[in-house]
Amino acid sequence: MGNLRRALADGCAAVGAWAEVLDRINVFPVPDGDTGRNLVLSLAPLRDTAASDVAVCERLLLSARGNSGNIACAFVRTLLDAAAGESLAARCVAGAASARKAVAVPQPGTMLTVLDALAEAARAGLGPEVVPAFLTRLATVVQETTAAQESLRRAAVVDSGALGMLVFLDGTLRSCHGLPEAGETLAAAFRSLVRFDRSRAAGHEERGFCVDAVLRLSAGGRPPDEELARIGSEVVALREGPLWKIHLHANDVQAARAALGEVGVVLAWSWDDLHEQMSASPPVAAEGDVHIVTDGAASLSRRAAEALGVTLLDSHIDLGERSLPETRFDPDDVYRAMRRGVRVSTAQASTHERHMHYERLAAQWQHVLYLCVGSVYTGNHAVATAWRASHKAGERLTVVDSGAASGRLAVVVRATALAARDHLHLPTEAGEGAAKPRGVEVGVVDPKRPQGGDGRGEGQDLFSLTAVATAALLRAEEYIFVERLEYLARGGRLSKAGAWFGDALGLAPVVSPFPDGARRVALLRKPEDRLAFACQQVKRAFATGSRRGYILAEYTDNRAWVEGILLSRLREAAPEAESVAGPLSLTTGAHTGPGTWAVAMLPDAG
Secondary structure, eight states, X not given: OTTHHHHXXXXXXXXXXXXXXHHHHOOSSOOOSOHHHHHHHHHXXXXXXXXXXXXXXHHHHHHOOHHHHHHHHHHHHHHTOGGGOSSHHHHHHHHHHHHHHHBSSOOSSSHHHHHHHHHHHHTTOOOTTTHHHHHHHHHHHHHGGGGTSXXXXXXXXXXXXXXXXXXXXXXXXXXXXXXXXXXXXXXXXXXXXXXXXXXXXXXXXXXXXXXXXXXXXXXXXXXXXXXXXXXOEEEEEEEETTEEEEEEEESOHHHHHHHXXXXXXXXXXXXXXXXXXXXXXXXXXXXXXXXXXXXXXXXXXXXXXXXXXXXXXXXXXXXXXXXXXGGGSOHHHHHHHHHTTOOEEEEOOOHHHHHHHHHHHHHHOSEXXXXXXXXXXXXXXXXXXXXXXXSGGGGGEEEEEOSOOHHHHHHHHHHHHHHXXXXXXXXXXXXXXXXXXXXXXXXXXXTTSOOOTTSOOHHHHHHHHHHHHHHHHHHOEEEEEOSOTHHHHHTTSSOHHHHXXXXXXXXXXXXXXXXXXXXXXXXXXXXXXXXXXXXXXXXXXXXXXXXXXXXXXXXXXXXXXXXXXXXXXXXXXXXXXXXXXXXXXXXXXXXXXXXXXXXXXXXXXX
């Protein structure tokens, strides 16, 4: 059992690789598109393999979110409980029972169905010789969930929680027994889900709120089952001594809190508006034969990436005991903590997690164009190219070392995604003569591929989009304005003495990312000087050619100023360009600190 914690971390990583698919197919019990998000947030404590089992169990109780997350945490917390049995099989049986007990009204065709199948198999043993065949059978169990609920039948999709648990168990069991990864097998079995259109779940107008709370009951207090049933539906309840973690759906969020306060002392409280979540889910972007992927280090919110049809591959932010994928953190929480003096750091996803992403993407898409954050900033490019060279499915993955990060990478990804959506192709002559971007692997382009109806083959589509990205990288610029140097010093990127003198003199650097690293392009004292410098750069960039293009004003904890003052000045400097505001990459913000703002721009080709 010594490798169980490492195996659970690998299972958590596998869920992260499938999270966007789980969100996309989430239609039961309500189509709020958050199963993947909730599982990632709920299982995040498993990533800390150095913490004790007791500490992780406590964190799982507090981190559990949503129906799927609370059920999964009930199962996993039992796996970590030595009292559940000596063997993994015994703990799986006990864990499945704990998960079912936590749900007030168990439903067929859900995560519980998968755990029941696990328990049945575990009673016969879960040795390495039977695990591959068992996981194949479990995939069939998940596929059969389509027939279990009316909403699943109507959408012709499997239950997202059931698939999420299959992915978690696949990663965990294979890791625990040292078996080969099988991301390609999973993706092949559920290939149709990648193009699932959430509009097929339309017509379900859910009102109310998804509530998660932690209660402390008095000593000897009885289980609050009856009270919870009166407060809301979809009830999941986990217990740890006097503490109860409660999940439920309620029609009135304030009334639910008041009612829970009568049951016990409310220690933690959070909620989501179900109607708002369903309304905010973007439509699935039109998908071509080339799927575009980039890193979370680009200044693209997850919602913006979804709207573009782009997949984000996250690194991680470490904040105290919490460690989450960068686009899963609330940036306001991070910047508030930094202003209080809490140290925030960044960490790359494990090689295993990145491999899981590549396998799933390459198995589900004919061509994947990965616009990777510059290799000088992370090791993502090296890991991706090594995986491409050593895996058969790697021929579907084209890896571009963009040399960019944050906003500069974001505007290039946006331009490439819009080109893919609009079926934009460069002329063959231009494509053949275009400069090859640094680090690009173009071996997937097969000139012998049968041609499409427009005279260009799929490989040419890929080559054309790569050329679009290459040309955009040559035009894109970004300028990052740091408020205080102390945050760079905390992260070890500047000496404390240098930061103190710089802050004392009111000097702040202007930084621009290049393929060979971030360069300081100016050192300015007054806020007005920084604003004037940004406008000068924008005016210069859009002074020639079409004068049109795209400008991204990036904020940290200064959104009101960026949207109210900076944007208006930028629009004066380049009135014909499209200017919008968006969040600065949290990876960048974790290094530069709150108060930072930036301007990224991409003029149209002249």
